[in-house]
Amino acid sequence: MKKEEVILVVILLLIAIAGIFSMVYLEASGKAWQMTPPSYVPIPTPQPAPSTAMPRIGTVTESRKPSINAEAKYYLQPGKYTAPDYEIKQLKIRPISLGDVKPGRKVKPWEENRLEFNQIRGIFKLLDEFSKYKKDDDNSWDLTVTDIFKKGINDNYCDQYGRVFITLARTNGIPTKYLQAYNKNWADGQKKNNCWFGDTQGHVYAQVYVDGNWHGVDPTQRKFVDITDKGQVLDEKGNINAIVYAEGRDSGDILPYINRWCLEGLRYHTAIPGLLLCPGKKGPDKNQLMMMMACSKPLQTILWQEKR
Numbered sequence: 102m103k104k105e106e107v108i109l110v111v112i113l114l115l116i117a118i119a120g121i122f123s124m125v126y127l128e129a130s131g132k133a134w135q136m137t138p139p140s141y142v143p144i145p146t147p148q149p150a151p152s153t154a155m156p157r158i159g160t161v162t163e164s165r166k167p168s169i170n171a172e173a174k175y176y177l178q179p180g181k182y183t184a185p186d187y188e189i190k191q192l193k194i195r196p197i198s199l200g201d202v203k204p205g206r207k208v209k210p211w212e213e214n215r216l217e218f219n220q221i222r223g224i225f226k227l228l229d230e231f232s233k234y235k236k237d238d239d240n241s242w243d244l245t246v247t248d249i250f251k252k253g254i255n256d257n258y259c260d261q262y263g264r265v266f267i268t269l270a271r272t273n274g275i276p277t278k279y280l281q282a283y284n285k286n287w288a289d290g291q292k293k294n295n296c297w298f299g300d301t302q303g304h305v306y307a308q309v310y311v312d313g314n315w316h317g318v319d320p321t322q323r324k325f326v327d328i329t330d331k332g333q334v335l336d337e338k339g340n341i342n343a344i345v346y347a348e349g350r351d352s353g354d355i356l357p358y359i360n361r362w363c364l365e366g367l368r369y370h371t372a373i374p375g376l377l378l379c380p381g382k383k384g385p386d387k388n389q390l391m392m393m394m395a396c397s398k399p400l401q402t403i404l405w406q407e408k409r
Contacts, residue, residue, distance in 0.1 A: 169276060169310060173310040174276070176350060177271055178350060179268070180279070180353045181353025182246060182352060183268045183279075183350060184245065185247070185268050185271075189268060189272065194223040194224055194227065194269060194273055195226075196220050197225075198214050199214065200214070209325065209327075210311070210312075215312070217311040218311065221325075224269045228266065229323060231265065232254070234253050235257050236255055237257060238255060238257075241258045241260075242260065244264075246265055250265075259305040259321040263305040263306075263307055263321075264351060264352075266307055270309055275309050276310035277307055278307060278348050279349050279351045280306040280308060280348050281304075281305060282305075282306055282332070282343035282344055282345040283303040283343060284302040284304065284342075288344070303343070304343055306334060306343075307319075308348075332344055332346070333345075
């Protein structure tokens with residue numbers, strides 16, 4: 102092959118190679134070399150895959166938990182008496198379902214087959230099987246949830262049921278409020294007689310945050326209850342059974358303000374018309390009297406906004 106033919110072949114090969122690599126550029130990114138298409142080559146836009154409806158098989162108990170607001174997030178935090186230890190955190194609650202709801206049947210929200218409500222029914226079952234004892238022991242108010250798991254629930258104190266329930270609900274990701282309420286019939290009877298019976302009658306309730314709403318719970322009775330926006334606890338017939346007067350993460354948020362059953366505060370809250378004892382009623386014991394004297398501020402419902 103002549104010299105001129107060799108040069109021509111080399112030139113043709115160079116042209117061919119240049120044509121191939123003209124479709125790509127090498128661009129320095131600062132970290133590595135990347136191949137990018139030329140600006141004039143359109144980049145195809147990925148098309149979404151056609152949506153296919155997933156067939157529903159039975160009733161789905163798993164629910165996507167909605168984003169919760171700041172108040173609900175606050176009630177995921179442990180309180181003074183409801184901070185779980187490692188063993189409590191590792192407890193596995195088995196959800197209990199009520200089964201499918203018959204079409205057209207009107208039900209309460211907690212009767213629906215939702216994961217959170219099923220978990221709460223599982224906690225009720227655990228409370229049913231919890232070790233219990235009965236003893237008039239004022240120190241029971243000071244027991245933490247860890248103490249209660251070791252010692253058992255004192256059946257004379259609804260507060261202990263509340264501490265266990267609230268702790269387990271929160272460890273399962275359910276925001277939960279601790280509520281203290283006074284008995285409406287007890288308060289009405291004293292108003293009617295315009296005197297004080299010499300005791301205090303109340304109960305501990307809870308509220309769980311599910312699907313953007315708060316739902317009432319009676320941990321001691323292991324059941325759901327209706328609690329209105331005004332703090333009225335309703336019985337199954339819709340009658341007012343109790344009035345909520347304070348809320349918090351647990352009683353540790355409340356006791357510094359009201360000194361437990363602060364009678365001055367309850368009187369201010371219209372539960373008691375006065376401190377005049379009813380005829381034939383025994384006066385307060387030493388502990389109650391000390392609490393009455395220690396209470397320096399009228400009771401006000403402790404709202405979450407005030408505690409922030």
